[in-house]
Amino acid sequence: MITRGPASLALAALAVAALGGCGQEAEGASSPAAASSMTTTTPAAVPSRPASTVYGFARADGPGTMIISPRRATRDKNRYRVEAIRSAEDVRVTFAPSLDYRRITVACDLKETEGKIAIDAKALGATRCTANDLDFTLSLGPVPVRVTYDPASGAAVQAQEFLYPPDDPRTAFGTIAPAGKGAVQFTPYAVKRVPSMGYSFTKKSGAPITLPYTGTMIFFRVGRSCGDNSVQPTSTDRDGIGMRQCSSTDLAGALDALKEMQVKVDYLAASGEVMEIHEVYPCQGDICG
Numbered sequence: 001m002i003t004r005g006p007a008s009l010a011l012a013a014l015a016v017a018a019l020g021g022c023g024q025e026a027e028g029a030s031s032p033a034a035a036s037s038m039t040t041t042t043p044a045a046v047p048s049r050p051a052s053t054v055y056g057f058a059r060a061d062g063p064g065t066m067i068i069s070p071r072r073a074t075r076d077k078n079r080y081r082v083e084a085i086r087s088a089e090d091v092r093v094t095f096a097p098s099l100d101y102r103r104i105t106v107a108c109d110l111k112e113t114e115g116k117i118a119i120d121a122k123a124l125g126a127t128r129c130t131a132n133d134l135d136f137t138l139s140l141g142p143v144p145v146r147v148t149y150d151p152a153s154g155a156a157v158q159a160q161e162f163l164y165p166p167d168d169p170r171t172a173f174g175t176i177a178p179a180g181k182g183a184v185q186f187t188p189y190a191v192k193r194v195p196s197m198g199y200s201f202t203k204k205s206g207a208p209i210t211l212p213y214t215g216t217m218i219f220f221r222v223g224r225s226c227g228d229n230s231v232q233p234t235s236t237d238r239d240g241i242g243m244r245q246c247s248s249t250d251l252a253g254a255l256d257a258l259k260e261m262q263v264k265v266d267y268l269a270a271s272g273e274v275m276e277i278h279e280v281y282p283c284q285g286d287i288c289g
Contacts, residue, residue: 125161198240242279
């Protein structure tokens with residue numbers, strides 16, 4: 001199905017093995033409006049003015065609603081190479097039961113492609129599915145999609161999945177803050193490791209990005225329990241990295257209490273999906289710099 005977590009790399013490998021064909025003309029993300037504004041209104045079946053299109057990764061935001069993190073998508077045979085769009089804002093759209101949803105799997109209820117894909121001449125999903133099927137795939141994690149929507153109402157008219165190359169894991173240090181249901185805002189920091197003292201967060205090393213997560217994400221804390229917000233190093237390794245295994249629910253509770261946390265994050269580069277978050281007890285004292 002869609003790339004996510006450990007299974008995502010295997011899925012991508014299966015999909016790539018099933019792909020063939022010769023090179024075709026590249027296709028990128030369209031509609032600058034889609035990448036620069038967030039719209040929320042009630043669903044509508046037919047666009048009231050020329051539709052907008054956005055490529056990206058969708059995540060659930062309640063019943064009949066999804067948020068797309070825009071990406072620049074370039075056609076490469078039967079896949080799309082995706083790149084982040086600097087300063088692009090998320091696009092929030094609604095979808096009604098009449099939504100035209102098309103999957104890359106050969107059946108609507110599959111979690112993975114299982115080595116067989118269904119795509120059209122533009123390398124986009126061809127299996128006709130329903131809004132309920134979209135709810136199902138969104139529950140599994142970020143979904144790579146091309147969404148056509150009415151910019152006036154914010155209602156999606158069509159959503160088509162696409163394939164993209166295997167996602168690369170990435171590890172980074174920084175701070176996280178709440179970014180809505182199932183997502184955090186991550187601000188990367190440069191760090192300096194002080195032997196036997198831990199990590200010192202020195203300065204910001206990039207712009208904030210939104211990272212989605214699901215219930216399978218693992219959260220590790222530094223305290224005595226998953227609900228301990230004292231940020232004391234009772235469950236850490238020698239570098240102050242949290243080792244007490246907790247859940248995504250515990251993460252939401254911790255962010256609600258602390259608002260911001262210093263962390264080490266493991267996530268997938270293209271989709272941004274978080275696999276693990278380790279709370280960090282930073283280096284203390286003048287020696288840390």
